[in-house]
Amino acid sequence: MTVALLCLPSFPSCTWERTCRRSCASLWLKQRSCGDICVPKYNLGTRNFMTYNALSVVHPAATKIATGQKTLEIRSWKPPTLPLLNLLIVENHRRLDREGDIDPEGMAVALIDIIAVRDWTEEDARRDGHTFATGYNAWVISNVRPIHIPFRAQAERMIYKVEAPDEVLKTEQ
Numbered sequence: 001m002t003v004a005l006l007c008l009p010s011f012p013s014c015t016w017e018r019t020c021r022r023s024c025a026s027l028w029l030k031q032r033s034c035g036d037i038c039v040p041k042y043n044l045g046t047r048n049f050m051t052y053n054a055l056s057v058v059h060p061a062a063t064k065i066a067t068g069q070k071t072l073e074i075r076s077w078k079p080p081t082l083p084l085l086n087l088l089i090v091e092n093h094r095r096l097d098r099e100g101d102i103d104p105e106g107m108a109v110a111l112i113d114i115i116a117v118r119d120w121t122e123e124d125a126r127r128d129g130h131t132f133a134t135g136y137n138a139w140v141i142s143n144v145r146p147i148h149i150p151f152r153a154q155a156e157r158m159i160y161k162v163e164a165p166d167e168v169l170k171t172e173q
Contacts, residue, residue, distance in 0.1 A: 048165065048166045049163045049164065049165055049166070050163070050164060050166060051161050051162070051163050052086060052087070052088040052111075052161070052162050052163075052164060053084065053086070053087050053088065053159050053160070053161065054087070054088040054089075054090050054108070054153065054156075054159070054160050054161065054162040055073075055087055055088070055089060055090065055159060056090045056091075056092050056096060056103070056106055056155035056156060056157070057073065057089055057090070057091060057092075058091075058092060058093065058094070058095055059091050059092065059093050061073075062089050062090070062091030062092075062109050062110070063091060063109065065089055065109075065110055065112065065141060065144065066089065066109045066110035066144065066146040066147075067146070068144055070128075070141070071140070071141050072120075072124060072128070072138040072139060072140060072141065073114075073138075073139040073141060074120050074124075074130075074136050074137070074138055074139075075136065075137050075139060076135065076136055076137070077137070077158070078117050078137055079114060079117065079139070079159060080159065082114065082115070082116065082117065083113055083114060083115045083116075084113065084114040084159075085113045086111050086113070087111065087112050087113065087114060087159075088108050088110075088111055088153070088162055088164070089108070089109055089110040089111070089112055090106040090107065090108050090109070090153045090154075090155045090162070091106060091107045091108075091109050091150075091155075092105065092106040092107075092155035093105065096155060096156065096157045099157065100157075101156075101157055102154055102155065102156050103154065103155040103156075104152075104154050104155075105152070105155075106152065106153050106154055106155030107150045107151070107152060107153065108147055108150055108151050108152075108153040108162065108164065109146065109147055109150045110144055110145060110146045110147055111144075111145040111147065112141050112142070112143060112144050112145070113141070113142045113143040114139045114140065114141060114142075115140050115142045116139075116140040117137050117138065117139050117140065118137070118138050118140065119136075119137065119138065120132075120136040120137060120138040121138070124138055151164065
């Protein structure tokens with residue numbers, strides 16, 4: 001895997017792409033010698049790309065999904081089809097409440113499968129330390145594959161498409 005050289009004005013020898021310091025809680029980000037919290041920027045060249053269905057999840061919930069600490073994703077809506085296999089989880093830092101909201105600073109952190117959707121229960125809420133409200137769906141998460149080196153991906157509402165090079169989506173097994 002080749003890392004692209006990226007010259008940042010304050011650190012011209014840094015070969016890493018700067019990202020928001022608040023993302024440092026994500027497990028995969030590295031503290032570089034230049035002091036920035038960084039993620040690798042790839043030289044994509046001529047690579048094989050695949051298109052994935054993606055779901056944006058607000059931090060820290062996406063990190064909890066990637067580490068297996070979160071087994072249900074609570075949504076007011078249901079996915080268009082089931083099972084939903086190889087769903088790319090994109091972590092972002094703000095809620096996307098309105099139609100057309102996007103967050104270009106998202107970070108792809110895991111591939112998962114959604115095998116079922118059921119009603120969210122008071123027991124689910126109690127177990128996960130949340131306040132229960134009726135009318136929500138619990139998406140059952142399985143086959144979690146954290147992405148070995150997360151990459152930047154735009155966060156959008158609902159299920160959307162993300163293209164990514166094959167080598168970037170190598171997951172930890």
